[in-house]
Amino acid sequence: MAIFGLWVINKAGGLVYERSFGDGLPHLTSNEYLVLAGTLHGIHAITSRLSPTGSSSGAHVISGETFKMNILLTATGTKFVLLTSLVEPTADSMLQKVYEIYADAVMKNPFHTPEMPIRSEAFDTRITTLLG
Amino acid sequence: MSHHLFLLSPSDTPLYSLTHYSSKPSQSTSSPLASNLPSWSTSAFAGTLTALSGASSASQTQHGQGGTVKIGGGQDRHVIQMIANASLDAIEEVMRKESVMYLKSVDKFNEWTVSAFVTPGNMKFVLLHESRNDDGIKAFFNDVWELYVKTMLNPFHTAHTPIRSPVFDARVRASAKKHL
Amino acid sequence: MSYPQPHPRFSVLSNSSLSSAEHLSPASSSRFSLPSAPSINTATTPKPGVRPNIYDRPLNKTRNAEVSAAAFAFMFSEIVQYTQKRVSGINDLERRLNTLGYRIGTRVLELMAWRNESAAKAPKRETRFLPALMSIHTHVWRAVFGKPADAIEKSVENADEYMIIDNDPPITRNISVPRDMSSLSCSSFTAGIVEAVLDGLGFSARVTAHNTPNDQYPNRTTILIKLEKSVLEREEALKT
Amino acid sequence: MTIYSLYIYDRHCACVYYQDWHRTVRPKLAVEGGLLPAVYAPVYPSTNPDDASYSNRNTLASSSGVVVAVNEDVPRTPLPTQSSHSPIAQLPPPPTSSLSFDEEAKLVYGVVLSLRNMIKKLSGKDEQFTNYQTSTYKLHLYETLSGYKFVMLSDPNADSLRFVLRQIYSGPFLEYVVRNPLVEMDSRERGIDNEYFRMSTDRLVRGLTVFQ
Numbered sequence: 001m002a003i004f005g006l007w008v009i010n011k012a013g014g015l016v017y018e019r020s021f022g023d024g025l026p027h028l029t030s031n032e033y034l035v036l037a038g039t040l041h042g043i044h045a046i047t048s049r050l051s052p053t054g055s056s057s058g059a060h061v062i063s064g065e066t067f068k069m070n071i072l073l074t075a076t077g078t079k080f081v082l083l084t085s086l087v088e089p090t091a092d093s094m095l096q097k098v099y100e101i102y103a104d105a106v107m108k109n110p111f112h113t114p115e116m117p118i119r120s121e122a123f124d125t126r127i128t129t130l131l132g
Numbered sequence: 133m134s135h136h137l138f139l140l141s142p143s144d145t146p147l148y149s150l151t152h153y154s155s156k157p158s159q160s161t162s163s164p165l166a167s168n169l170p171s172w173s174t175s176a177f178a179g180t181l182t183a184l185s186g187a188s189s190a191s192q193t194q195h196g197q198g199g200t201v202k203i204g205g206g207q208d209r210h211v212i213q214m215i216a217n218a219s220l221d222a223i224e225e226v227m228r229k230e231s232v233m234y235l236k237s238v239d240k241f242n243e244w245t246v247s248a249f250v251t252p253g254n255m256k257f258v259l260l261h262e263s264r265n266d267d268g269i270k271a272f273f274n275d276v277w278e279l280y281v282k283t284m285l286n287p288f289h290t291a292h293t294p295i296r297s298p299v300f301d302a303r304v305r306a307s308a309k310k311h312l
Numbered sequence: 313m314s315y316p317q318p319h320p321r322f323s324v325l326s327n328s329s330l331s332s333a334e335h336l337s338p339a340s341s342s343r344f345s346l347p348s349a350p351s352i353n354t355a356t357t358p359k360p361g362v363r364p365n366i367y368d369r370p371l372n373k374t375r376n377a378e379v380s381a382a383a384f385a386f387m388f389s390e391i392v393q394y395t396q397k398r399v400s401g402i403n404d405l406e407r408r409l410n411t412l413g414y415r416i417g418t419r420v421l422e423l424m425a426w427r428n429e430s431a432a433k434a435p436k437r438e439t440r441f442l443p444a445l446m447s448i449h450t451h452v453w454r455a456v457f458g459k460p461a462d463a464i465e466k467s468v469e470n471a472d473e474y475m476i477i478d479n480d481p482p483i484t485r486n487i488s489v490p491r492d493m494s495s496l497s498c499s500s501f502t503a504g505i506v507e508a509v510l511d512g513l514g515f516s517a518r519v520t521a522h523n524t525p526n527d528q529y530p531n532r533t534t535i536l537i538k539l540e541k542s543v544l545e546r547e548e549a550l551k552t
Numbered sequence: 553m554t555i556y557s558l559y560i561y562d563r564h565c566a567c568v569y570y571q572d573w574h575r576t577v578r579p580k581l582a583v584e585g586g587l588l589p590a591v592y593a594p595v596y597p598s599t600n601p602d603d604a605s606y607s608n609r610n611t612l613a614s615s616s617g618v619v620v621a622v623n624e625d626v627p628r629t630p631l632p633t634q635s636s637h638s639p640i641a642q643l644p645p646p647p648t649s650s651l652s653f654d655e656e657a658k659l660v661y662g663v664v665l666s667l668r669n670m671i672k673k674l675s676g677k678d679e680q681f682t683n684y685q686t687s688t689y690k691l692h693l694y695e696t697l698s699g700y701k702f703v704m705l706s707d708p709n710a711d712s713l714r715f716v717l718r719q720i721y722s723g724p725f726l727e728y729v730v731r732n733p734l735v736e737m738d739s740r741e742r743g744i745d746n747e748y749f750r751m752s753t754d755r756l757v758r759g760l761t762v763f764q
Contacts, residue, residue: 025674025675025676026675026676028673028674032673036670036673036674039666039670040670042666043663043666043667043670046659046662046663047663047684047686047691048686049650049651049659050656050659050660050663050689050691050705051577051686051688051689052556052557052572052574052575052576052577052688052689052705053556053575053576053577053688053689054576054577054647054688055688056686056687056688056689057686057687057688058686059684059685059686060685060686060687061684061685062667062671062681062684062685063682063683063684064671064674064675064679064680064681064682065675065679065680065682066675066679067674067675083674103382104385104486105486105488107386107389108382108385108386108389108486108487109389109486109487109488110388110389110390110391110392110393110396110487110498111487111488111489111490111493119490120488121488122486122487122488123488125530142511142512227439228439228514228546228550229439229550230439231436231437231438231439232434232435232436232437233429233434233435233436233437234434234435250437251422251425251437252421252422252425252437252438252512252513253418253421253422253425253512254511254512254513254514255422274430277426277430278371278426278430279367280422281371281422281423281426282366282367282369282371283366284418284419284422284423285366285419285423286366287415290415291418297365299365299367300367303367
């Protein structure tokens with residue numbers, strides 16, 4: 001029952017925000033996170049084309065043996081990825097709350113240019129209170 | 133019996149003016165200026181005053197015909213405006229002390245009494261009238277205030293742009309006809 | 313951390329925005345429910361197809377004429393971005409936000425006064441500075457931000473300075489200023505509103521906004537009012 | 553709760569076997585040379601129907617081996633166009649997927665491989681990618697030590713089917729592929745499809761509770 005990390009990926013597949021919590025997963029360099037975010041963006045697009053029964057959304061949940069990645073794709077193409085333990089029931093509601101904080105603290109902040117890395121520390125503090 | 137309304141911006145630039153000839157019979161005819169001069173004043177002084185207020189002699193004749201509009205030599209435009217501007221000082225002086233918006237008959241000149249309405253935004257409505265018609269004027273000022281507030285909400289109207297909207301003009305005339 | 317109200321609303325700022333329902337159906341706009349001043353334009357009900365103009369809209373705070381706080385936040389963020397592209401420094405940006413606020417302030421003063429006083433027998437105006445400051449602290453803040461300000465202070469060193477303190481100003485709730493512009497306070501927009509209200513009431517002053525965060529309220533802001541000499545002297549004269 | 557399809561890949565990243573059940577969007581014919589023979593008959597691109605090299609292999613197998621179960625409707629001359637054993641033939645021609653089969657197989661392999669690497673890198677230790685889920689299907693992976701990858705697509709809310717894949721591996725795969733001398737397992741030119749393997753996998757999957 002733990003949350004390991006949060007990624008925010010813009011609609012072009014670039015990683016604009018990355019936070020890891022606790023030490024459930026090893027901390028990688030920001031460069032590696034960038035690469036992983038890029039591949040995830042590609043995979044997400046492919047998974048929606050492999051559906052055996054017509055059109056389907058991209059991957060929602062990708063799970064390994066000890067952790068899983070919950071993905072929320074928003075209407076504007078931004079992806080929120082929450083890395084949690086396998087049995088985390090609140091992952092989806094957490095993702096919705098993160099999306100709400102993103103809408104409040106990032107999109108309404110005049111000093112943030114869309115699709116660019118997120119620098120606003122209001123966003124940081126509120127994410128820490130929610131997931132920290 | 134005529135009324136003159138002036139809307140003055142906080143920096144005292146006129147934004148709107150209206151002359152209204154009221155058809156209502158006036159309750160009390162105000163005595164012409166010459167008569168309320170103190171008896172000891174010399175005739176020379178009286179002469180200048182009558183010239184100054186050409187209005188007074190004309191208004192007497194005008195009472196008789198009631199609503200008919202008397203064009204020509206009657207109330208000179210500049211005299212009216214001079215009276216209105218003169219009354220501004222009185223208004224300023226009273227405005228600081230009293231905290232009420234409607235200042236009843238602030239100033240008197242010849243047969244004109246001036247009553248004013250000052251909005252919180254320091255916008256002055258000055259009305260020159262002859263007869264005493266207290267609640268009519270108060271209701272009229274209230275309507276003009278409401279219309280002014282609505283005009284102010286127009287984002288393109290600043291405190292100093294003259295109000296030229298025909299709807300505003302029509303509404304003010306309608307209210308004047310109703311109340312005065 | 314959830315919001316105090318689920319859908320916070322700023323009411324008075326929104327009055328000029330005609331809600332689409334009213335706009336589309338002129339018939340409904342002829343239904344004036346002005347409890348206070350009998351609206352004089354009932355005589356001329358608008359003909360169908362005539363574009364309803366500003367004089368047909370009621371002045372009172374109607375429920376559906378309110379704008380959601382989110383919409384206002386996005387617009388304010390757009391205003392700041394627009395201004396930021398055209399200024400050459402923080403002071404310039406604050407001055408522009410101040411002038412924008414000033415335009416809103418003049419209208420807030422008139423509208424708020426009309427809403428409070430139009431029903432009164434003898435509508436009143438503030439003529440002394442302290443009651444004016446109090447009315448700003450409560451009425452203007454409630455009219456614009458939906459909640460009264462948190463504190464008023466009189467500065468000790470110089471007599472002509474007063475401060476209105478707001479612990480969590482709604483308009484800068486979503487704004488986090490980057491480190492390199494840390495001295496900027498977007499509340500100079502509010503300072504503009506206060507300056508306009510004071511000017512309207514006859515107390516001309518220079519009003520600036522400053523960030524005064526404390527541990528409990530990171531967004532705490534102080535609106536500093538610096539009165540002009542003439543106002544001070546007049547206050548002294550009127551006191552006696 | 554249904555199972556849509558099964559892909560088997562050998563360690564040379566080639567798709568060696570394919571079988572589907574409730575798949576409504578039929579796979580499109582593979583591009584020439586894009587697919588190994590003996591993977592999945594209906595999508596194998598054969599230039600002329602009679603010289604179906606693939607077909608005689610089939611007759612040889614059935615005559616020599618012990619006939620375990622006679623499937624009446626198995627056609628003696630398996631023409632690629634006549635997919636009689638698919639149950640929904642009589643309906644209007646089902647929509648075929650926009651991707652040709654070999655492309656689809658490559659995509660599936662690509663996704664599985666990159667997810668496997670991603671999970672390994674993220675977890676730091678040698679952790680296996682098990683499955684991922686979208687709004688309409690769930691993909692499960694089971695990888696054997698010998699490098700064979702079993703990929704199964706089921707409906708989204710099925711729970712993990714790794715044990716089913718393991719059963720397929722330890723049952724039919726060992727029985728009819730590993731121990732079947734006629735199947736060249738690591739050949740890079742041919743798939744591992746044969747009669748018995750297909751039938752026993754089919755029987756096993758249809759017997760699952762998950763399968764409706």
